[in-house]
Amino acid sequence: MENRTLGRTGRKVGVIGLGAWQLGADWGRVDEADALGTLDAALESGVSFIDTADEYGDGRSEQIIGRLLRSRARSGAALPTVATKMGRRAPQVAANYNAANFRVWIDRSRRNLGVERLDLMQLHCPPPEVYFSDEVFDALDALVECGAIAAYGISVRSCDQALAAIRRPNLATVQLVLNAFRLKPLEQVLPAAAAAGVGVVARVPLASGLLSGRYTAATVFGADDHRTYNRRGESFDVGETFSGVDFATGLEAVERLRPLVPEGVALAQFALRWIVDQEAVSVVIPGARNAGQARANAAAAALAPLDRDTLRAVQEVYDELIRPQVHHRW
Template sequence: MHTRQLSTAGPQISEIGFGAWAIGGGWGKQEDAESMRALNMAIDRGVNFIDTAQGYGDGHSEQIIGEVLKNRSESIFVATKTAPAEGPWPPSPYCRWQDRYSAAYLRANVNERLNNLGVDRLDLLQLHTWTRAWNDDPQPLMVLHRLRDEGKINLIGVSTPEQDQDCVIQLMRNGLVDVVQVIFNLFNQEAAAQILPVAAETGTGVIVRVSLDEGALTGKYTADHVFPEDDFRHRYFEGDRMRRTTERVEAIRQDIESFGLSEDYTMADVALKFALARPEVSTVIAGMRNVKQVEQNTRTSQLRDLPSEMVTHLHRHNWQRGVWYSGK
């Protein structure tokens, strides 16, 4: 497993990270025993970065991670997230930070994260979403800086709102965050315009999420696939979205074949390697809920990088499809 540095102040972390949303719930039925097997195998295979959140099963994902790490001797970096108090997601331009991320709320929430993970200090605490409306008075981040001074947090980050990822650029340039978590994949390449260059300019770590477009870029789904209602993808791919997506996935598959890589690289390998082709990227999160997925996603690090001419060719798959989270 290859490693990269997470920001100028951060440690060396595995370039493939363990995405722990599904083990907390929200992606259909999941057994804790299987989650623990997946976590242990990932660590055995060199993964030392785990991404979780308060919202992944109301802390259940964090609790499973904490339980597994109690029995491991390796140094594992765990990034978690604090969701805002009740209100629109992402926060609207009219939301006040005082109502969504007040100091009292953040302090109580951070203590909850510490308890769930069973640690005295969080490796990385990210605000799970944000709004540009707070950029000129970013008091929630000031609270996190005070919590860092008190020894409860090491690194500070923001996970971008899907509708306005560029809102973190000002935060990076103002030195308010150590890390940003962004969507960057074969379909959504907008982070290449400014976020990634500014991250390099400011020494900000970059965690890439949704690198497989919620599983679509593995190439394993057909146009008529429907997810169970207890899987959040049931809505994400509602209507004709799966058909439109699989048509574009097939075009990527043809590119892989035309470059002569189809025997050695899966669709998932190419999707992960595409994100890793950017040197600004510190780690790419891949969701792993079972041993098979761990085996598939960790093997990618062992493969040769994609040829530069192929990476350039794959730029053509950038897809301006809008934001599906808010409806069609």
């Protein structure tokens, strides 16, 4: 798998990673054996970057990854870079983003993961005021200096937030929604990140599974799946569910994309390859609920780059169907 530099961390990671939200909560239950099997399959397929958060299953995702790390350490196997996130377990007010809370949150993640130092800690879509607080970033710098974290980044909701974060001199990475249904970051965010040496972590790459091509108008998701209970943003930002695209419109767009997919390639792999073709992206983090999905996702890195006509056709589908719903919002 192609390796790229993860921004200011200086680490090299495989361009396709693994998002571990599914292994914690909000996508239906994944038992621990399946979760560990998914992680093992991803690493065996060349994945070397795993993204999680302290709120996924209230720490369950981190704890499962911690078991993987201990197992690999005992066997002498190479360890992946693990990025986690903090902040969403507390009330979302800017005052909670302070040095004392950071230390508590980081110590909890260190225990969950079983590590002395976190590879990458990201603020998890914090309140807007946080992006402009020198105190917040001074506190993060201090955590790097004392060795609690190796580097820090920020996970954002909007392009404006991403651009504000990229201006911070010690920010290592910015994580944002980027996929064939969310093209706005291509305009300013990716060029700004590349110019600043900030890594880009692309999340929600399959638009919550819409870009897998497996769903129809008759698909029913479980009651404990955010694709059921958050379609209108009832629990968190609607942009994290189907990338903010109306489900019916998303299905129509998927049908327009299908003819563009090369023979023998799955639509999900095509969608991942589209992201890999954006050179400013450090790593894309598709989720997976089982080993087969993890292997198929990783295999997208070996596909040939998409040609200009295909990229133009993706843009046309976005402009006609998707842009009116999402471009002005995020």
